[in-house]
Amino acid sequence: MTVQHDGTSARTALDADGIASDWTRDEWVAFADRLLDTARSYASPGHGRIHFPGAEGGYGHDVDGLEGFARTFLLAGFRIAGARGEGTEELADFYRQGIVTGVDPDAADRWVRLDEHAQAKVEAASLALVLDMTRPWIWDRLDALTQQRVIDYLAPVVGDTTYPKTNWLWFRVVVQTFLRSVGGPWSASDIADDLALHDSLVREDGWISDGFERSYDHYVGWALHTYPVLWSRMQGADELAGGRTAGDIVRLDRFLQDAVALVGADGSPLIQGRSLIYRFAAAAPFWVGAIAQVPSVPLGQLRRAANAVVAHFVDHAAPGDDGVLTMGWHHEWRELAQSYSGPGSPYWAVKGLLGISLPADHPVWAAASEPLPVEAADDVRVVRSAGWAVSGTAADGIVRIANHGSDHAADGALVGDSPLYARIGYSTATSPLANQAAWHEPLEQSVALVDEAGRATHRAAMELIDVRVDGEGDARVAIAASRSRAHWLTPRPAAHRHGSGLDGDVELAGVVTVHSLLRGPWEVRLTRVDSLEPCVDAGALRLRVGGWALAASETPRSSIEALRPSEERNADSSSSSRLSSSVEDEVEGRDAAASVAAEGLCSSIRPLLGAGAPSFEERFDASPLGPVAIVPVVTYPVEPGAWIATLVELTAADLASSGDATVDVRTDAGDTTVTVSWPDGTATTSRLANPGEASDADR
Missing domain, CATH: 1.50.10.20 (Glycosyltransferase)
Known part of the structure; x- marks a missing residue:
């Protein structure tokens, strides 16, 4: 078979018939x-x-x-x-x-x-x-x-x-x-x-x-x-x-x-x-x-x-x-x-x-x-048993999943998150961070409460709430959702690990609900801190939402994109300003995005609802794909009961979007609906499932 590996993208070189050639x-x-x-x-x-x-x-x-x-x-x-x-x-x-x-x-x-x-x-x-x-x-x-x-x-x-x-x-x-x-x-x-x-x-x-x-x-x-x-x-x-x-x-x-x-x-x-x-x-x-x-x-x-x-x-x-x-x-x-x-x-x-x-x-x-x-077309589906929402995109050849049901843990077990199983997102183009520290610290593809000491909560074993496909045609959205008893973990030593998260002493933080809406290269990640434990002070916490980790042999390029206010972008959607940034930089407000580029890929994240601050986390020798990895993140103040929304994107660097996106969440008589205006201009409206409610999974 002939496959491009020049670092420009994950796309496949096709033969004259439009199909990749196979070995004899x-x-x-x-x-x-x-x-x-x-x-x-x-x-x-x-x-x-x-x-x-x-x-x-x-x-x-x-x-x-x-x-x-x-x-x-x-x-x-x-x-x-x-x-x-x-x-x-x-x-x-x-x-x-x-x-x-x-x-x-x-x-x-x-x-x-x-x-x-x-x-x-x-x-x-x-x-x-x-x-x-x-x-x-x-x-x-x-x-x-x-x-x-x-x-x-x-x-x-x-x-x-x-x-x-x-x-x-x-x-x-x-x-x-x-x-x-x-x-x-x-x-x-x-x-x-x-x-x-x-x-x-x-x-x-x-x-x-x-x-x-x-x-x-x-x-x-x-x-x-x-x-x-x-x-x-x-x-x-x-x-x-x-x-x-x-x-x-x-x-x-x-x-x-x-x-x-x-x-x-x-x-x-x-x-x-x-x-x-x-x-x-x-x-x-x-x-x-x-x-x-x-x-x-x-x-x-x-x-x-x-x-x-x-x-x-x-x-x-x-x-x-x-x-x-x-x-x-x-x-x-x-x-x-x-x-x-x-x-x-x-x-x-x-x-x-x-x-x-x-x-x-x-x-x-x-x-x-x-x-x-x-290779044939964009693909949207779910894997109900695993709690996976799936989006594959023909333009860049990448398959992504949002995971809300697989954590290599027993129902109700409060253990550490295995980076191999319990992250929210996995793909065919990126790897979870998998060094020793990654078993202790949920970072990439996570939603974690972070205390003043920098400790991040774990979500295993989460409760699957929803997994289905909503909408028709280009407006199809794969949805998966879960609720977790967010907890800090002090791990105990283990002689051998077989993939499961670490055991240890648990300190409860609160209850967190996450809904992932996947469409094309994007995920709209809706998050709500439902409640905190009585002894936990919201003011002493930050809610950190992690995007896709990109790793390479050399330090990936990172930047903060400071977007113009929404009304100005609506008048001239082609205009935005890009600011060079180091990994320590942060830009406050919902009109900013953090982007990382490496090996022909782009990973970006931006807040859509809530006072989020984009920034970057850098890790060394933490990924099988390269010695230097950067994770774009957004951190929010913790406000129990309030929805926040984050746009997470992974695609080929030359396909990365600069279009606007908005989210509107409404609750009426106990039903919550979310309307998303996606970066390509498509609008979708989906009802969010409640915990304990049977999912109308797409069959």
């Missing part, structure tokens, strides 16, 4: 072979472990080596199966020898056993899945002793009740299904329990929560939808499925209708959720959709989505010249990884290459490429 299957295979050749060069003498260069992971050297083997074995399995074994004999021999070594209890580079470390339960699923997928070329050619040792290695999964009640359920199902197929131990009740657990995690519109917390992220696609389809194709799985596969595919089909709309035109997935170092694993559900032959998303669009995601990272030098996937996004940035991740962990990315398991004669390779939703 041969190009996919060549990329896979490069990753596999590199991986094999880091193998132990017996091939049982693969140790990539880099700092040891939080689970230790032995686990790192098992991860390196098992995760690249996934890719080897896809390669061998797609070629039907032809021309892959050397590859099969290499990994077959690794299996012999891995299950040899006396080998120096044997695998960590499942009863030695829980991480082995994760990797065991990859081993079992590929042993089934490549049965004629690997399993059937193992000697009887090694086969029995493999069975013995996997057997501890049977009856094990310590698996987390998350996507891990599929690790046990996959392993036991393989064990059953080769005469090993297995438990019908274990599988039944796990399938029932999966079903209990299913939510609206094909979305699935990764556990009983509000956890919506890439695991929905690359685990909770990928494993059911791959499992259904394992030997003997149809006897265990009990007719459930058709329902799994219906849910996958509906999920994919949203998933293809959450990929930017430059191929970037949403930079949201944990395990982002798995990068192009985000392409896996698109290939699974092709395998399952879902009816609603065309094969050409599924392949286009997968190709866009993988090529995005390749075009941004991941992997680098040495062929190694590091812990980071475009480049190595260790803080993006979870505390337990090791140098082999990023190789779950190979799930995004699942397509090469489909042979050359599969119709997905011949299907005409079809554009992503954001």
Whole structure:
């Protein structure tokens, strides 16, 4: 595919037909072979472990080596199966020898056993899945002793009740299904329990929560939808499925209708959720959709989505010249990884290459490429389960979400905000700040009460109030809203973090309600401090509204735009004055905006209702996208019961708007309506939902 990466915008270069070009299957295979050749060069003498260069992971050297083997074995399995074994004999021999070594209890580079470390339960699923997928070329050619040792290695999964009640359920199902197929131990009740657990995690519109917390992220696609389809194709799985596969595919089909709309035109997935170092694993559900032959998303669009995601990272030098996937996004940035991740962990990315398991004669390779939703037109939608309002814009190729329902926290839990989950906004062009300080301080894409000591409140776990699409045509607005018990947190130390916010001592501040109205590149963020705790003084607080963080290798350009009064702008809307500003500058009043420009993007914020003061916050080594990040913010005095409104914008720098915007909020007989005049001149009027009121979600 051809994608511009000259820093001018996120827009995609199109071919003569107006559609981005895709890799051929041969190009996919060549990329896979490069990753596999590199991986094999880091193998132990017996091939049982693969140790990539880099700092040891939080689970230790032995686990790192098992991860390196098992995760690249996934890719080897896809390669061998797609070629039907032809021309892959050397590859099969290499990994077959690794299996012999891995299950040899006396080998120096044997695998960590499942009863030695829980991480082995994760990797065991990859081993079992590929042993089934490549049965004629690997399993059937193992000697009887090694086969029995493999069975013995996997057997501890049977009856094990310590698996987390998350996507891990599929690790046990996959392993036991393989064990059953080769005469090993297995438990019908274990599988039944796990399938029932999966079903209990299913939510609206094909979305699935990764556990009983509000956890919506890439695991929905690359685990909770990928494993059911791959499992259904394992030997003997149809006897265990009990007719459930058709329902799994219906849910996958509906999920994919949203998933293809959450990929930017430059191929970037949403930079949201944990395990982002798995990068192009985000392409896996698109290939699974092709395998399952879902009816609603065309094969050409599924392949286009997968190709866009993988090529995005390749075009941004991941992997680098040495062929190694590091812990980071475009480049190595260790803080993006979870505390337990090791140098082999990023190789779950190979799930995004699942397509090469489909042979050359599969119709997905011949299907005409079809554009992503954001490439074809502006897209406005909601993801009800996650509480996301979504706006994708064709002009700049960016997809943005306003998040009011996903925080990786249990209902009612007062914990710290995870920067990976609990921010108000995420996009395909920006990253949340994710350094250590970001877990303590909600800043970008937040609404926080800030006290005199500079402490910012957290909002997890917020209460979802509304998620719907309002209006028609160009006046369609995606709306999401939530209410939170804003609280300060003094965190307690934690040895390992898996994406959730920090636990700690809580000090309540008050109740804050936020409504996000998304249209085009803009969000109108309506905020009201409903009440404060009796001991909290409004005069000692400021309400801070944070915009999109932009990060770059050099300090982004920032400026304060001092706008003329509304009546003068109405008479001459083309006129405004721009004032150069440092990050310390502030301009009081609602006729000012703070803007940041970097890497061809512009992030701006301005107050529309309330006496807001725009300014900037600068952070260093806080983002995977660059060492210097700037966040435009607006701070307001705190007036309980009063609405404030803030316009938040993210777009390509050459598309940034200078048009006027206004907001009118009216309450009558308990109903509140908001009329917005957007910067492009469109006017919309929407009713705001009240807490506890059922939402008329767009269906």
